Amino acid sequence: MKATECFFAVLLCAGAASSAFAQQSVPFAEGVPVAPTGLANRPLPEGPFLYPTAEQQDIRVTVFMRGLEYPYSLAFLPGGELLVTERAGRLRIIRDGVLDPKPVAGGPASVFKGKSGVLGAVHGYMSLAVHPRFDENHWIYFSYTKPLEGERMVTAVARARFEGGALTDVRDVFTGEDMYGATAIAMTPDAMLWIATSGDDAQNPKSFVGKVLRLKDDGSVPEDNPFAGNDGWRPEIYSLGHRSSLGLTVHPATHEVWLSEMGPNGGDEINIIQPGRNYGWPLVSLGRSYAGKWQAENNIPTHEGYEFPAAYWMPAISVSGVTFYTGDKLPRWNGDLFVGGLRMGEIPGTGHLERILFNENMEELRRESLLVDLRQRIRDVKQGPDGLLYVATDEEQGAILRIEAAR
Amino acid sequence: MKATECFFAVLLCAGAASSAFAQQSVPFAEGVPVAPTGLANRPLPEGPFLYPTAEQQDIRVTVFMRGLEYPYSLAFLPGGELLVTERAGRLRIIRDGVLDPKPVAGGPASVFKGKSGVLGAVHGYMSLAVHPRFDENHWIYFSYTKPLEGERMVTAVARARFEGGALTDVRDVFTGEDMYGATAIAMTPDAMLWIATSGDDAQNPKSFVGKVLRLKDDGSVPEDNPFAGNDGWRPEIYSLGHRSSLGLTVHPATHEVWLSEMGPNGGDEINIIQPGRNYGWPLVSLGRSYAGKWQAENNIPTHEGYEFPAAYWMPAISVSGVTFYTGDKLPRWNGDLFVGGLRMGEIPGTGHLERILFNENMEELRRESLLVDLRQRIRDVKQGPDGLLYVATDEEQGAILRIEAAR
Numbered sequence: 001m002k003a004t005e006c007f008f009a010v011l012l013c014a015g016a017a018s019s020a021f022a023q024q025s026v027p028f029a030e031g032v033p034v035a036p037t038g039l040a041n042r043p044l045p046e047g048p049f050l051y052p053t054a055e056q057q058d059i060r061v062t063v064f065m066r067g068l069e070y071p072y073s074l075a076f077l078p079g080g081e082l083l084v085t086e087r088a089g090r091l092r093i094i095r096d097g098v099l100d101p102k103p104v105a106g107g108p109a110s111v112f113k114g115k116s117g118v119l120g121a122v123h124g125y126m127s128l129a130v131h132p133r134f135d136e137n138h139w140i141y142f143s144y145t146k147p148l149e150g151e152r153m154v155t156a157v158a159r160a161r162f163e164g165g166a167l168t169d170v171r172d173v174f175t176g177e178d179m180y181g182a183t184a185i186a187m188t189p190d191a192m193l194w195i196a197t198s199g200d201d202a203q204n205p206k207s208f209v210g211k212v213l214r215l216k217d218d219g220s221v222p223e224d225n226p227f228a229g230n231d232g233w234r235p236e237i238y239s240l241g242h243r244s245s246l247g248l249t250v251h252p253a254t255h256e257v258w259l260s261e262m263g264p265n266g267g268d269e270i271n272i273i274q275p276g277r278n279y280g281w282p283l284v285s286l287g288r289s290y291a292g293k294w295q296a297e298n299n300i301p302t303h304e305g306y307e308f309p310a311a312y313w314m315p316a317i318s319v320s321g322v323t324f325y326t327g328d329k330l331p332r333w334n335g336d337l338f339v340g341g342l343r344m345g346e347i348p349g350t351g352h353l354e355r356i357l358f359n360e361n362m363e364e365l366r367r368e369s370l371l372v373d374l375r376q377r378i379r380d381v382k383q384g385p386d387g388l389l390y391v392a393t394d395e396e397q398g399a400i401l402r403i404e405a406a407r
Numbered sequence: 408m409k410a411t412e413c414f415f416a417v418l419l420c421a422g423a424a425s426s427a428f429a430q431q432s433v434p435f436a437e438g439v440p441v442a443p444t445g446l447a448n449r450p451l452p453e454g455p456f457l458y459p460t461a462e463q464q465d466i467r468v469t470v471f472m473r474g475l476e477y478p479y480s481l482a483f484l485p486g487g488e489l490l491v492t493e494r495a496g497r498l499r500i501i502r503d504g505v506l507d508p509k510p511v512a513g514g515p516a517s518v519f520k521g522k523s524g525v526l527g528a529v530h531g532y533m534s535l536a537v538h539p540r541f542d543e544n545h546w547i548y549f550s551y552t553k554p555l556e557g558e559r560m561v562t563a564v565a566r567a568r569f570e571g572g573a574l575t576d577v578r579d580v581f582t583g584e585d586m587y588g589a590t591a592i593a594m595t596p597d598a599m600l601w602i603a604t605s606g607d608d609a610q611n612p613k614s615f616v617g618k619v620l621r622l623k624d625d626g627s628v629p630e631d632n633p634f635a636g637n638d639g640w641r642p643e644i645y646s647l648g649h650r651s652s653l654g655l656t657v658h659p660a661t662h663e664v665w666l667s668e669m670g671p672n673g674g675d676e677i678n679i680i681q682p683g684r685n686y687g688w689p690l691v692s693l694g695r696s697y698a699g700k701w702q703a704e705n706n707i708p709t710h711e712g713y714e715f716p717a718a719y720w721m722p723a724i725s726v727s728g729v730t731f732y733t734g735d736k737l738p739r740w741n742g743d744l745f746v747g748g749l750r751m752g753e754i755p756g757t758g759h760l761e762r763i764l765f766n767e768n769m770e771e772l773r774r775e776s777l778l779v780d781l782r783q784r785i786r787d788v789k790q791g792p793d794g795l796l797y798v799a800t801d802e803e804q805g806a807i808l809r810i811e812a813a814r
Contacts, residue, residue, distance in 0.1 A: 292772055303708075345774060364673075365697075
């Protein structure tokens with residue numbers, strides 16, 4: 001190898017190695033500037049990509065679908081179709097590996113402004129959930145930003161019948177009083193609808209901001225909610241003190257709801273939601289304010305009296321969608337939690353997929369960063385009915401990746 | 408580009424791109440196994456390597472020196488020579504870019520067993536420090552593991568005159584009562600010697616384990632040490648509650664001593680050492696035990712009554728040597744702290760150099776991972792008299808890398 005200057009890091013392909021590299025080459029010599037976007041997200045190569053992983057399970061990552069604009073949430077239907085929201089306010093459907101070129105008709109109007117993962121951004125369509133008895137009732141749920149008169153808008157969650165490729169009987173089962181930023185939803189097997197909102201008023205018992213809410217599948221309030229009947233409390237509230245709710249999933253065995261929350265300057269969290277508990281935001285946090293002080297009061301990030309996260313990150317990875325893997329096609333990952341990451345702290349081009357391994361008490365044993373080299377913002381991850389993992393990239397030229405065992 | 412299978416991630420070189428890649432190619436096709444060492448540290452390529460960085464300051468990384476066996480600590484002398492310890496118990500010297508093939512003569516015998524960065528490992532020679540008036544007295548200091556009769560050994564810190572390329576007048580200025588694992592040392596401009604030890608008995612005021620000690624340059628105890636004269640306390644103790652002390656450096660303006668501590672399963676820390684303070688180990692920690700429970704008592708990692716770290720990591724990066732950059736050759740990094748990382752959590756091949764930017768109150772603003780693609784364990788980082796950064800890799804085929812601005 002000639003002693004020359006080398007520029008990290010690209011991909012190496014078997015077979016067509018030389019030509020692939022020549023194409024991907026970034027010329028650099030004294031006086032020739034490095035591309036100023038050198039650290040930014042890069043266009044997704046054609047793939048597939050092969051990776052060794054920490055559990056000695058080699059994986060193949062295929063670009064399953066392109067042509068999606070900032071996909072936000074993935075949801076598989078029992079029949080195998082894959083629903084995808086796009087943040088601009090569209091619902092798309094993929095059948096047998098083919099993306100329907102037309103968005104699903106019948107959805108509500110929505111408002112979109114800003115950028116995914118940024119606090120204060122306004123998303124059109126967001127998180128998807130499928131009713132556990134979809135085969136009978138064909139109900140799906142999705143969070144979205146609902147336009148009102150003038151410039152007003154609110155966060156809402158709609159229920160709709162998805163049948164014949166279109167939405168019908170659309171109605172809001174939850175309507176907020178304001179815009180709550182990222183709003184993640186999930187359904188448990190008991191047909192309860194869980195809604196996780198975002199915002200700094202997370203300690204206010206009269207506000208829907210920064211809460212996990214629990215509703216029946218028609219939007220009514222379950223009588224056994226922890227604050228139901230308490231004066232001064234919204235009866236919908238199940239837990240409080242959440243900052244920026246990016247992902248919500250259901251543990252396959254316990255049916256507990258797990259929430260991913262983006263922290264401030266550090267302090268991303270995974271929380272296991274328990275009834276009536278306070279998760280601390282904005283009073284306590286393991287992150288700093290952007291000016292440097294610890295987020296928490298008196299500049300000490302203690303969590304006395306508040307729930308400590310099940311997992312946290314410092315520095316932040318800008319957590320997004322989460323899911324447990326329960327299949328047998330990637331057997332070394334069975335039971336592990338997968339967490340999307342939009343980027344590492346302030347550094348562009350550092351999105352990845354994180355895997356967390358827990359013991360039988362749901363205590364973290366270790367974690368692993370996956371797909372780092374692809375430099376894509378990862379927005380959601382779900383398991384398909386084929387037992388493989390599907391990953392949505394939060395990019396203008398968005399894609400869905402499929403992860404399988406390499407052999 | 409042919410649709411083929413791609414294997415991440417290697418390096419891309421200008422000029423000799425094709426031949427470089429062809430050589431680095433890892434063949435992969437259905438049925439051909441991925442190298443089982445795919446995630447392990449890789450041989451260090453010839454370089455130099457060019458990187459963009461988050462502050463839009465492009466850097467060139469040169470392999471300054473090879474042929475060192477697990478270098479542990481770097482120390483520049485005022486005349487520009489670079490001293491390097493090797494963990495097996497050797498002191499090496501580099502003059503004008505040339506490594507003296509013979510170790511520096513005159514050093515004490517030492518014990519070496521195990522592996523760097525692993526708790527319980529025994530290192531021969533470890534951390535280096537240079538007296539602030541070296542030009543007058545030629546004193547250097549180094550921590551090492553001293554053999555006693557039979558299998559016994561203790562941690563010690565020796566002072567020696569370094570003159571004419573050899574050590575003379577060697578004497579122990581500190582001798583422990585046992586082996587304290589990783590032991591980092593530093594000298595402040597007031598000629599105080601700081602010794603940071605490791606171990607679980609870190610709360611015991613009669614033990615040297617898990618403490619930062621402060622001594623005069625001859626090994627005697629300063630009268631103004633915080634516990635001097637306190638019954639039941641070792642007068643050498645300056646602070647307590649430290650776990651695994653891998654690096655120690657002096658802030659260029661405040662002259663405070665900053666310590667890097669490797670956490671358990673997560674919870675690596677940077678601590679600013681204040682007199683008489685308790686940093687919590689093993690009672691509190693932001694990390695988990697390896698079995699999954701939080702390290703701290705009652706399974707809640709709160710830090711009430713203990714010093715909270717200035718910076719911490721979750722997951723762990725296995726912090727090692729630390730230094731502040733104060734030069735003008737890499738101007739966007741002036742004032743930043745650089746921290747070596749041996750690996751990310753349990754994952755081999757993930758060593759890197761981390762940069763932390765602080766505000767004027769020494770509160771963290773953000774951080775950046777550097778040299779990730781090289782997949783080397785990074786053991787120490789120091790600034791040279793030329794204003795460049797020098798980085799030692801903790802590898803059997805160990806090297807020193809030099810970081811300069813790319814233009």
